[in-house]
Amino acid sequence: MTAIDTLKQAFNEHQAVITALEPLLPEIAAVADVMRNCLANGGKILLFGNGGSAADSQHIAAEIVGRYKKERRGLPAIALTTDTSILTSVGNDYGFDFIFSRQVEALCTPADVVIGFSTSGNSRNVVLGIEKAREIGAITVAMTGGTGGKLANLCDHVLTMPTSDTPRIQEAHILIGHSLCDLVEAD
Numbered sequence: 001m002t003a004i005d006t007l008k009q010a011f012n013e014h015q016a017v018i019t020a021l022e023p024l025l026p027e028i029a030a031v032a033d034v035m036r037n038c039l040a041n042g043g044k045i046l047l048f049g050n051g052g053s054a055a056d057s058q059h060i061a062a063e064i065v066g067r068y069k070k071e072r073r074g075l076p077a078i079a080l081t082t083d084t085s086i087l088t089s090v091g092n093d094y095g096f097d098f099i100f101s102r103q104v105e106a107l108c109t110p111a112d113v114v115i116g117f118s119t120s121g122n123s124r125n126v127v128l129g130i131e132k133a134r135e136i137g138a139i140t141v142a143m144t145g146g147t148g149g150k151l152a153n154l155c156d157h158v159l160t161m162p163t164s165d166t167p168r169i170q171e172a173h174i175l176i177g178h179s180l181c182d183l184v185e186a187d
Helices: 002-021 021-038 052-066 084-093 101-107 124-136 167-187
Strands: 044-047 077-079 112-116 139-145 157-161
Touching: 002 167, 021 044, 021 112, 021 157, 021 167, 044 052, 044 101, 044 124, 052 077, 052 084, 052 112, 052 167, 084 101, 101 124, 112 124, 124 139, 139 167, 157 167
Parallel strands: 044 077, 044 112, 112 139, 139 157
Antiparallel strands: none
């Protein structure tokens, strides 16, 4: 396969996944409504995931705090993937599985929305973070792929990408993340 063939294949696979997201539009709109209501009522958005999903969490938090497209006041969002002192101390003292649940325990209130990113839906530390958010009474959202994994049965809102291919899942996650930011900013 030539480089051009490889690129065409990736672009075609990307396009097929993005087209297959259409059935998720009502749930995406519902998540945006939950986020808007949360922010309007003094809550905050907490986001977390591992690897590329950690980067997606940070990216979406930055769009919410800074701005997406519109000049507006900063809105409260925190990516729980950014504080290396917390991540390493909790990882060292309690174990890597607890790096998100411990932060959720410390920072989350029932007024908040907690978004867990996991391409498989089975990342143990993400599952434990969502479980802690549920105990607290926050609204939980899963951004997953494939079958949705364990998160599909734990969260109030589940956005499962219609593929098991990690790069395509992550591309769809960022499109949905941007779409959520767009709707959060809508008048």
